[in-house]
Amino acid sequence: MQRLRVRLCLLVALPLMAASVARAEHFVIGVEDxxxxxxxxxxxxxxxxxxRDMLDLFARSHGHSFEYRPLPTRRLTVEHLGARVDAVFPDNPAWEADAKRGQHLAYSAPAxxxxxxxxxxxxxxxxxLHELGIVRGFxxxxxxxxxxxxxxxxTEAGDPARLIRMALAGRVDGVHVALPVARYQLAQLGQPAALVPSPALPAATYEPHYRLSSIRHAELVTQFDRFLREEQPALTELLHHYGLDERLAPAVSPVSPARR
Known part of the structure; x- marks a missing residue:
């Protein structure tokens, strides 16, 4: 893992530091707990x-330092609008839309x-399916x-691990969760094939979902967008390392955000 991080850092550090338009700074990033x-x-x-690895890679490429502040899902927007964090990841314009109305947040491209x-x-x-398990707050x-x-x-549960166990125990008919997260949790339990995607409720591609947002640092979001565009090879390697490049076939069209 450390070797991968060093290699990815070397891939992006020099070109992005040369292209940086904002000075290196310390930022507090609100993240979901x-x-x-x-x-x-x-x-x-x-x-x-x-x-974490993606954001660390971005920060190093511009000489920034990021302090991550895990917060409950519902509190992220409150802390952000209250200027107690500098940026939020993940975020989406459709999440907590009522609370954000009238605010001017900068959002990155899908990350x-x-x-x-x-x-x-x-x-x-x-x-x-009659009983669907979901993560609380989603x-x-x-x-x-x-x-x-x-x-x-x-039926709600605090995290995907509990959802998976509920489905395996027959307490719910199915669970709504990110496909790579489900595969990870099933592998951890030693039952990789115990749950499969439902043919009745097909998978949905959520590429528009996870974005970086900031109400005070639009320049940071602009830098991040450039990072996403220019460092696709490094990010593709990182996706593969975490098993996030596995998809269902055939792919389906993007749908509206499923959170909050």
């Missing part, structure tokens, strides 16, 4: 995963491509018509 490994997780207060799926027991893949907007019609009931 949620176990969404391998995309991101917080272990003993330490932010980890692909998102983390992945697919969300409803994972169901492999031996029950063709059965109808709103499955594409399923709202089914929920409002009473055809689908939602």
């Amino acid at each position: 949620v176990d969404y490994a391998p995309i991101m997780s917080t272990v003993d207060g330490e932010f980890r995963g692909y998102a 983390v491509p992945f697919q969300d799926a409803v994972m169901v027991p492999a031996d029950k893949r063709d059965q109808p 709103t499955p907007k594409r399923f709202l018509p089914l929920i409002e019609a009473g055809q689908l009931h939602v």
